[in-house]
Amino acid sequence: MDRPLPDIERLRPAGGKRSSKRDRILSTFVRQEGHLSADDLCDLVRKEDPGIGRATVYRTLQWMVGAGIARKVDFGEGRSRFEPSYRHPRHFHFVCNTCHRSSEFLSSDIESFVEEIALARSFTPAQTVVQITGTCEECRTGRASAPVDGATTALVFARDALRVAIATERSGLEFYTRAAGLTSDARGRSVFQKLAGEEREHLGTLEKRYAELVAQDPLLESRPTFLFFKGAAHGIFAEGTETLGRGVDDQQALLIGIKCERRSHKFFKRYGERFEDSEGKQIFLEFADEEKVHLDLLIHEYRALGERLGSPKPARRAHGKAHRPVHARRRESSARTR
């Protein structure tokens, strides 16, 4: 067991006395992975201490749910199952109708949609259940793919988060390199070059960490995806680079960079917090901070450029569909003659 368990002592915010029985149930529960039914847990607990009553297990379970330690999940079997809730605050389930096993996934996209929809309906969401029932690959084809069990979940999560991060940094590097090439204003160019350099460095760190993870589990790369994040399939900056290709001026390039860094910062922050692997967590949170610095730098640069040009543009477009077929070279020459 190399995965650190949460500090049980900290897990008692909700009222209630400590008791050896309750502690035993809690510690047994928290050591498990997967989704236990009340009865499963009862049997497990009784192996260590046969003198524990079913009712106590039920009572402790509902106390744990109330205290936020456990989460109740219902796979429609006619009984409830419980999972420790410290792991991933929001995750979703595939449930196979044939083998009745379940596997988990994260989807940043679904999370955002749920937030948005709840907001639109003025609904205050406490918990979101997403369950996809159907037939799993193994039951359909007979072939088992490398499973993601409790022991490897943390690793697979880290792998996926790193993949997104690597794609992001790679696209960021490309973006800044290209932006530096397009900019003729010396000061702007040096900013872009500096940022390109930092993204390159980040990229190196991430790739190194990725290699370390793969070394920990040779099957790692063949395991199924756990964290889905569509927007970042080609990197958070990819769209920006594409826009850049269509011919934009220096100011627009800065704006695009700002937008991308904002998303990127948010990504590193959001998922950094969910890392169990402390090394990965540290990298992510550190990068989140650095992306924030980049962001501020770009914003500062944007303002400074606006002043130099003497034509302050609003920091965001007035409408979602402003049309500005500005061709880069034209504006650049004016910048050059400053």
Add this chain to the structure above:
Amino acid sequence: MDRPLPDIERLRPAGGKRSSKRDRILSTFVRQEGHLSADDLCDLVRKEDPGIGRATVYRTLQWMVGAGIARKVDFGEGRSRFEPSYRHPRHFHFVCNTCHRSSEFLSSDIESFVEEIALARSFTPAQTVVQITGTCEECRTGRASAPVDGATTALVFARDALRVAIATERSGLEFYTRAAGLTSDARGRSVFQKLAGEEREHLGTLEKRYAELVAQDPLLESRPTFLFFKGAAHGIFAEGTETLGRGVDDQQALLIGIKCERRSHKFFKRYGERFEDSEGKQIFLEFADEEKVHLDLLIHEYRALGERLGSPKPARRAHGKAHRPVHARRRESSARTR
């Protein structure tokens, strides 16, 4: 009861004999809206025919689920609820923890993500459950908003689908108008003008239908959103129009149109099929066909233009991030000299 009920006679594909009891249970069930527990249904049925046993209701219910007439939903109350499944094949729920009521919504975006994620995991989805539990607006603020009950669901669905459709057509009209303005090739211009005309006509039809709906229910516009479809907030063509503004050549404009028409066709088809209101359904399915015609026209035009230019481009970009800062005027003049 002005909403047409499904033809009960058609609802018996799964084996089984007909029987007066079963018919009575089925017809009672299908006439209800909302989510009934087995017991609720039992009570309702017994009002009409007191001699029906609980067990029969349970058995009929599981037969209905097997036959695809009913869907079992579980709100974690310790008992199952059932809903008729003919209404919306895939919809999701808000469940209020305080008042224990639930309301439904559709999200095209979540549906697509689920499909995509399931595919990535090689999971064959049969059903998707999305439940957002929390506190509803009414329980939080004490203020009730216009409810969407069973009687108005169809109306609200139609309203939302029409809103998206109107935004789509409006953005399509803008797109084609702008494209026509940018094109100097006479033939291409006339195609764009023709399409603009058709979108204008569609827009008129949709707005008329929308007004009719609002006339049916004065509160309609104040009811909460039922169908969420983020991509179409500003219309399916909005992004295309924006891209157009950055300066593209005739061929690229056609490609953008093709992409948008494809999405638009899919939208009309997907939601046309879900209309209960036969008038709306007809409009949508008709438009789906017409968008298909537009699509084919654009594709044809794209090919023809490619031949005239003698520089066949592949119909899709080789990479997701091809950079082509092509400026419209340059290419247009070559088209003009054909």
Add this chain to the structure above:
DNA sequence: CTAGGTGCAAATAATTTGCAGAGGC
């Protein structure tokens, strides 16, 4: 005539509760 549907009552199964006693603060 016969497979399948039906009612009733009894059986299961998961979970909760009443109560007397034990244990933490």
Add this chain to the structure above:
DNA sequence: GCCTCTGCAAATTATTTGCACCTAG
């Protein structure tokens, strides 16, 4: 010492089943 937790057994709740009988095809 008081209040809460605990175990046991009994109660409750939702759902299923056994069985004798009925009914449609």
